[in-house]
Amino acid sequence: MGTASPQPTLNRLRQTLAEIDPSNAPRLAGAERLVGLADPINRALGGGLACAALHELAPTTPIHLGATSGFALAVAARASGERRQVLWVTTDYAAGEGGGPYGPGLDLFGMASARLLVLRVPKPVDVLWAMEEGLRCRALACVIAEMTGEGAVADLTATRRLALAAREGVSAQNSGLGLLIRHKITDMPSAAATRWEIAPALSQPDAYGGIGRARFDLSLCKNRRGPSGRWTIEWDHHERAFQPALSVGVAAPALDRPDRAPLVRAG
Amino acid sequence: MWLRRLSTDRIERRSSERVEIFVVVASINGAQRITALTDGAARLGLKTGMGLADARARYPKLPVVEADLEADQRLLENIADWCDRYTPLVGLDPPDGLFLDVTGCAHLFGGETALARDLVTRLTQQGLRARVAVADTVGGAWGVARYGKPGIIPRGETKAAVLPLPIAALRVDAETAADLRTSGLTCVADLAARPRAPFAARFGKSLLLRLDQALGDADEPIVPRLPLPAAMAEQRFPEPIAREADVLGTIEHLGRQLVAVLDRRGEGGRLFQAALFRADGKVHRLEIGTGSPLRDSARVRKLFEERLAVLADACDPGFGYDMVRLSALVTERCDPMQTGLAGSDHAEELAHLIDRFGARFGLRRVTRLVPQDTHIPEYAVAAVPAHASKQMPSVPSSLVEQDSLSAVRPVRLFNRPELIEATAQVPDGPPISFRWRHIRHQITHAEGPERIALEWWHDDQGNQLTRDYFRVESRAGVRAWLYREGLYDREIKPPDRPQWYLHGLFA
Numbered sequence: 003m004g005t006a007s008p009q010p011t012l013n014r015l016r017q018t019l020a021e022i023d024p025s026n027a028p029r030l031a032g033a034e035r036l037v038g039l040a041d042p043i044n045r046a047l048g049g050g051l052a053c054a055a056l057h058e059l060a061p062t063t064p065i066h067l068g069a070t071s072g073f074a075l076a077v078a079a080r081a082s083g084e085r086r087q088v089l090w091v092t093t094d095y096a097a098g099e100g101g102g103p104y105g106p107g108l109d110l111f112g113m114a115s116a117r118l119l120v121l122r123v124p125k126p127v128d129v130l131w132a133m134e135e136g137l138r139c140r141a142l143a144c145v146i147a148e149m150t151g152e153g154a155v156a157d158l159t160a161t162r163r164l165a166l167a168a169r170e171g172v173s174a175q176n177s178g179l180g181l182l183i184r185h186k187i188t189d190m191p192s193a194a195a196t197r198w199e200i201a202p203a204l205s206q207p208d209a210y211g212g213i214g215r216a217r218f219d220l221s222l223c224k225n226r227r228g229p230s231g232r233w234t235i236e237w238d239h240h241e242r243a244f245q246p247a248l249s250v251g252v253a254a255p256a257l258d259r260p261d262r263a264p265l266v267r268a269g
Numbered sequence: 270m271w272l273r274r275l276s277t278d279r280i281e282r283r284s285s286e287r288v289e290i291f292v293v294v295a296s297i298n299g300a301q302r303i304t305a306l307t308d309g310a311a312r313l314g315l316k317t318g319m320g321l322a323d324a325r326a327r328y329p330k331l332p333v334v335e336a337d338l339e340a341d342q343r344l345l346e347n348i349a350d351w352c353d354r355y356t357p358l359v360g361l362d363p364p365d366g367l368f369l370d371v372t373g374c375a376h377l378f379g380g381e382t383a384l385a386r387d388l389v390t391r392l393t394q395q396g397l398r399a400r401v402a403v404a405d406t407v408g409g410a411w412g413v414a415r416y417g418k419p420g421i422i423p424r425g426e427t428k429a430a431v432l433p434l435p436i437a438a439l440r441v442d443a444e445t446a447a448d449l450r451t452s453g454l455t456c457v458a459d460l461a462a463r464p465r466a467p468f469a470a471r472f473g474k475s476l477l478l479r480l481d482q483a484l485g486d487a488d489e490p491i492v493p494r495l496p497l498p499a500a501m502a503e504q505r506f507p508e509p510i511a512r513e514a515d516v517l518g519t520i521e522h523l524g525r526q527l528v529a530v531l532d533r534r535g536e537g538g539r540l541f542q543a544a545l546f547r548a549d550g551k552v553h554r555l556e557i558g559t560g561s562p563l564r565d566s567a568r569v570r571k572l573f574e575e576r577l578a579v580l581a582d583a584c585d586p587g588f589g590y591d592m593v594r595l596s597a598l599v600t601e602r603c604d605p606m607q608t609g610l611a612g613s614d615h616a617e618e619l620a621h622l623i624d625r626f627g628a629r630f631g632l633r634r635v636t637r638l639v640p641q642d643t644h645i646p647e648y649a650v651a652a653v654p655a656h657a658s659k660q661m662p663s664v665p666s667s668l669v670e671q672d673s674l675s676a677v678r679p680v681r682l683f684n685r686p687e688l689i690e691a692t693a694q695v696p697d698g699p700p701i702s703f704r705w706r707h708i709r710h711q712i713t714h715a716e717g718p719e720r721i722a723l724e725w726w727h728d729d730q731g732n733q734l735t736r737d738y739f740r741v742e743s744r745a746g747v748r749a750w751l752y753r754e755g756l757y758d759r760e761i762k763p764p765d766r767p768q769w770y771l772h773g774l775f776a
Binding site: 063064065066067068069071072073075076087097098100101102103104105106107108109110111115116118119120121122123124128131132135136139140141142201202203204205207208211212213214215216217218219237239 | 615616618619622623625626629630634635636637638639640646649650652655674675676677678679680681682683684705706708710713714716740742744745746747748749773774775776
């Protein structure tokens, strides 16, 4: 070896180190990309939600599906930036049971519906197939898939396949982010990098007592790279950014700020 | 081509033991009449149209089968499907005939004689008795197959072959033929030699039209059963193939030939069809549509792979396929595009992914959310098939007026609003609690009402109710979109109460 090719040796050593202590995982150029959430969570995740990986989300009770979908869409909005496409895979049954993604609502939430591709499949098994294909496709920034119930078909083997597909599909455009929403929390084993249980949190009312920005109560139950934990964070749909939930009111956004999702005043 | 014993052949093919003599009867004008019979029965002197009672009087033990016209029709269509192997232009001639336009196809089978022999041999192997005539005109072939000596009528001799045939060979109804016979006109030549005007006056134009069509004086196109492809390629096998990989390999190989043809025309295919001809006569047809003109045989193969994956059971290869045909049914202009040197534009990859989803699940299931010009929440966005959404004029998303820090539209909307129980402090005030799917939620914040009246210009009966929408947040943080249907006192009179619905969930 020696001086001729130091790079492979170095990489091998880094990998060995990473196996011993995941928090020391090397920042390999290009391979490692992260979607930043709010500060305290990023620390637990080692910088942010890892791309090129599968993440599982589930609502703590069925009515919290709205919050779960919201969190998934917020992550997708951050991962897809301004131009890239997002795929949403759902089954007929799931769409009947929990409703389908609603365009105007997504636009207001910060995830442009024009960049969302919605696929409705007949059976849960098809969700797995479609998600895998979607993750392999280099044109998609993020794939969100949902399954009713615990999503029993997404077992260890199936999630392993998805995780591998997520790793393969990474390209300049694709962050290889797979978000699997189970409609019910489960303790089935899975190959996902993280598993989240999501509930909404009371929002901070605005100056007039109205409903404030969406807040999520996130429980990170499983984390391959670090500790688990529980946080409350807020989604700012204008800035497309998560913030730690503050208990004091924040100043209303200036009306002449650079415009993203236009804020139209009524009356 | 005339399948002279279609009904009885169908029944004989089904039955396990061989019965030489039987008849098929149907009730015509209130009497049981023979509609079809076997050769054996014909030798006994029975005829179609004869009453069953008469036949029974002569042969008391005559076996009888009820007619099933639908099954006959299905069999005829299946045979037509199968005949597709000879020419793409097959026309039905119910109840028991088929027209095949073999112009330009016959040489593939070694000439018209060889084609006809092949056709009859194969049908006989299937237990179907057929008489085939090849002639210059559709009418001529029809008449010769039924009333003349079947075979090939050389070019230009159709007239001579048709003239000696009886009048019935002109495809006229039995009544007209009988009337002409009583006036002493028995064969086509008698009719053709006489002045036309009196016949037109007596029997109408159709008789003369049939005469002209048979003799080649009037043009008669064959109405094809299936749309004619813009381009096609096919492959025959001496030994049937059954493995999926072989079929797909063949499709890719044919795809290459097809793409070369399309390339020369500067076109790409939008709709492809693969016809798999099973050795025992069944034909499977698979179709795939694409979002943009396609001329890449590997992708065509990939799309058919998806299609086969879902149709695995419906496409049982049985003894194998002895012919595969790939046709491009719909084509579109497709100009070659300059690709960037970096080549990292993945738009094409996305289009291919959409096509593959479409091939597996149906193109209608891959959708994009396209805003619509209406303020009714459930119609404000339409799920338009992704491959068509480019052509769809998209209304610029006129954002809903946002007067809140939170989004005023939910991220998930129920197709059908869910009925809930809700209580409000004052009849038309915001709700203070609601019960959805057996769980009660206490509301701490409510914004609204946002009054959405339905479109009266689309409402003829005037029975659509105004909705008052509320955005609510429960004590646990659940944010939902509720509405009350109907205005108190104006649209709904007490003691009736308006219903409450949950329409969507916010993040």
